Amino acid sequence: xxxxxxxxxxxxxxxxxxxxxxxxxxxxxxxxxxxxxxxxxxxxxxxxxxxxxxxxxxxxxxxxxxxxxxxxxxxxxxxxxxxxxxxxxxxxxxxxxxxxxxxxxxxxxxxxxxxxxxxxxxxxxxxxxxxxxxxxxxxxxxxxxxxxxxxxxxxxxxxxxxxxxxxxxxxxxxxxxxxxxxxxxxxxxxxxxxxxxxxxxxxxxxxxxxxxxxxxxxxxxxxxxxxxxxxxxxxxxxxxxxxxxxxxxxxxxxxxxxxxxxxxxxxxxxxxxxxxxxxxxxxxxxxxxxxxxxxxxxxxxxxxxxxxxxxxxxxxxxxxxx
Amino acid sequence: xxxxxxxxxxxxxxxxxxxxxxxxxxxxxxxxxxxxxxxxxxxxxxxxxxxx
Numbered sequence: 475x476x477x478x479x480x481x482x483x484x485x486x487x488x489x490x491x492x493x494x495x496x497x498x499x500x501x502x503x504x505x506x507x508x509x510x511x512x513x514x515x516x517x518x519x520x521x522x523x524x525x526x527x528x529x530x531x532x533x534x535x536x537x538x539x540x541x542x543x544x545x546x547x548x549x550x551x552x553x554x555x556x557x558x559x560x561x562x563x564x565x566x567x568x569x570x571x572x573x574x575x576x577x578x579x580x581x582x583x584x585x586x587x588x589x590x591x592x593x594x595x596x597x598x599x600x601x602x603x604x605x606x607x608x609x610x611x612x613x614x615x616x617x618x619x620x621x622x623x624x625x626x627x628x629x630x631x632x633x634x635x636x637x638x639x640x641x642x643x644x645x646x647x648x649x650x651x652x653x654x655x656x657x658x659x660x661x662x663x664x665x666x667x668x669x670x671x672x673x674x675x676x677x678x679x680x681x682x683x684x685x686x687x688x689x690x691x692x693x694x695x696x697x698x699x700x701x702x703x704x705x706x707x708x709x710x711x712x713x714x715x716x717x718x719x720x721x722x723x724x725x726x727x728x729x730x731x732x733x734x735x736x737x738x739x740x741x742x743x744x745x746x747x748x749x750x751x752x753x754x755x756x757x758x759x760x761x762x763x764x765x766x767x768x769x770x771x772x773x774x775x776x777x778x779x780x781x782x783x784x785x786x787x788x789x790x791x792x793x794x795x796x
Numbered sequence: 797x798x799x800x801x802x803x804x805x806x807x808x809x810x811x812x813x814x815x816x817x818x819x820x821x822x823x824x825x826x827x828x829x830x831x832x833x834x835x836x837x838x839x840x841x842x843x844x845x846x847x848x
Contacts, residue, residue: 496804496806496807496810496814497810497813497814497817498809498810498813499813499817500813500816500817501816501817501820504817504820532838534834534835534838535835535838535839538831538835541831593828597828597831601831601832601835
């Protein structure tokens with residue numbers, strides 16, 4: 475299905491007529507709208523922000539904060555799928571989503587997303603604090619209005635700027651625990667912000683036709699595969715010192731620093747392979763491997779920060795007893 | 797006025813999915829009530845301390 479035919483379908487009311495049918499959407503369809511895989515990464519990075527913040531937070535309040543951040547991420551995903559239903563229908567990767575499949579009407583998705591946003595922000599404000607709630611509201615606004623509605627269809631820098639939304643959860647987590655902000659959560663923000671372009675462009679390299687058909691100006695579509703590979707390599711190189719910055723600036727121990735440098739070197743090695751392998755299946759495999767490793771890289775860095783914090787907490791307690 | 801009002805008759809599948817959605821909403825609202833109750837216990841009198 476082409477983007478033009480999908481738009482024509484919406485214009486002639488064929489899609490609109492379908493949406494007045496009584497819904498057959500199940501609970502699973504609504505969960506799929508919330509992008510559960512993205513949610514899991516958001517919750518994990520937010521958890522790190524909550525745990526490493528200097529102030530103590532009661533586990534119930536911490537759980538509430540993470541729940542609200544998860545629901546907020548789900549709300550953003552839902553509103554993204556509502557707005558992008560036309561392009562989702564023409565892309566192979568997204569054509570099985572609930573709205574293009576006709577399981578959920580666009581209006582129902584919009585209402586669901588707005589209600590989730592209200593509950594996530596309201597409950598976070600009432601039960602945790604309003605600094606975290608304001609940051610969550612801003613994150614949802616940035617992802618839906620700035621990234622989805624404005625940048626995604628207009629510029630090849632869409633995921634670079636839009637990546638700020640995905641980088642904010644640890645900052646929200648920190649604010650939920652601490653009530654304020656310092657340099658450390660912004661370092662976590664910077665790590666995810668610089669990690670996003672090589673992560674997404676590795677995927678985009680293998681889906682160039684898909685993005686082209688949907689007329690989304692992703693970097694490989696607009697600037698070509700060679701320039702995309704160059705940018706992936708550049709971002710990956712910059713990511714190495716930024717990933718190790720919590721150690722370099724004294725916020726984390728040497729074990730974290732060595733882990734971050736080792737994982738960063740591997741990330742550059744995968745990006746270098748993407749740069750070198752430019753033809754056929756080898757190129758596709760290299761991009762797939764970088765995409766897969768980039769997820770592991772982020773997980774290792776944030777898990778490293780958690781472990782490092784736990785270790786220092788135990789050592790501090792032992793020193794206190796001594 | 798003589799026209800008979802059209803009614804929507806739900807299919808079995810539509811009834812089943814509506815029931816599942818209703819149960820999910822009920823569970824979510826129940827969980828929210830429990831969450832507010834527990835947080836009130838955890839915060840104690842501080843729950844009313846809300847400087848702007």
